[in-house]
Amino acid sequence: MSEEKKKVLIVCSKGTLDMAYxxxxxxxxxxxxxxxxxxxxTFWGMDIVTKGKSDKLKLASVGNPSLPMPNILGMLPGxxxxxxxxxxGKMKKSNxxxxxxxxKTAKDLGVxxxxxxxxxxxxxxxxxxxxxxxxxxxxxxTFVDLSKEATVTLFV
Amino acid sequence: MSETxxxxxxxxxxxxxxxxxxxxxxxxxxxxxxxxxxxxATDPGTLTDIPAWxxxxxxxxxxxxxxxxxxxxxxxxxx
Numbered sequence: 001m002s003e004e005k006k007k008v009l010i011v012c013s014k015g016t017l018d019m020a021y022x023x024x025x026x027x028x029x030x031x032x033x034x035x036x037x038x039x040x041x042t043f044w045g046m047d048i049v050t051k052g053k054s055d056k057l058k059l060a061s062v063g064n065p066s067l068p069m070p071n072i073l074g075m076l077p078g079x080x081x082x083x084x085x086x087x088x089g090k091m092k093k094s095n096x097x098x099x100x101x102x103x104k105t106a107k108d109l110g111v112x113x114x115x116x117x118x119x120x121x122x123x124x125x126x127x128x129x130x131x132x133x134x135x136x137x138x139x140x141x142t143f144v145d146l147s148k149e150a151t152v153t154l155f156v
Numbered sequence: 157m158s159e160t161x162x163x164x165x166x167x168x169x170x171x172x173x174x175x176x177x178x179x180x181x182x183x184x185x186x187x188x189x190x191x192x193x194x195x196x197a198t199d200p201g202t203l204t205d206i207p208a209w210x211x212x213x214x215x216x217x218x219x220x221x222x223x224x225x226x227x228x229x230x231x232x233x234x235x
Binding site: 006025026028029032033034035094095096097105109 | 170171172173174175177178180181182205208209212213214
């Protein structure tokens with residue numbers, strides 16, 4: 001193919017288990033299809049690339065009407081852990097990779113990981129608090145610059 | 157009708173999106189151009205995903221076949 005390389009940029013702004021998957025599914029697939037892929041982690045999305053949180057993302061039991069139980073029960077102690085355990089069990093059964101496995105696959109395929117500096121300032125995180133897969137720390141201007149020649153830009 | 161015999165097989169049965177595509181793209185790197193790879197899958201998403209991957213990556217799906225729950229593809233490495 002002589003056409004220039006396609007590029008996808010995905011903003012990962014959520015830190016719950018369910019919202020961490022879609023960016024990685026698209027990222028790994030696009031990279032496997034030969035695209036240039038950039039993930040930009042910001043706000044709660046930073047949890048995906050923060051040491052000690054990256055492998056412990058949870059499913060929200062509050063304000064999640066998709067769970068098979070009355071919504072009000074979501075606020076009870078232990079419900080978040082229970083909902084998370086339930087979904088992780090289901091994922092394992094259907095051979096779905098875990099988030100750490102998805103991170104490794106994405107990295108192996110050449111996906112670039114960018115962390116958002118304003119979020120780090122806000123939460124007091126430093127580069128050492130992040131998993132080593134993070135390539136660099138960038139601000140909005142760099143993001144805009146990266147996105148100017150992106151074929152697709154997604155906000156998750 | 158000429159039947160191309162596959163040179164190798166990739167078994168991704170029981171695996172779901174995005175793993176079949178990731179494994180296929182990794183596997184095909186190990187073979188020379190012109191290789192025909194047989195892919196066995198069970199994820200119905202692969203019916204459109206594998207042709208879409210081929211189109212974007214510049215490879216070719218020679219054949220798609222269903223045998224019960226198993227979907228069989230012949231993918232030719234073009235580049």
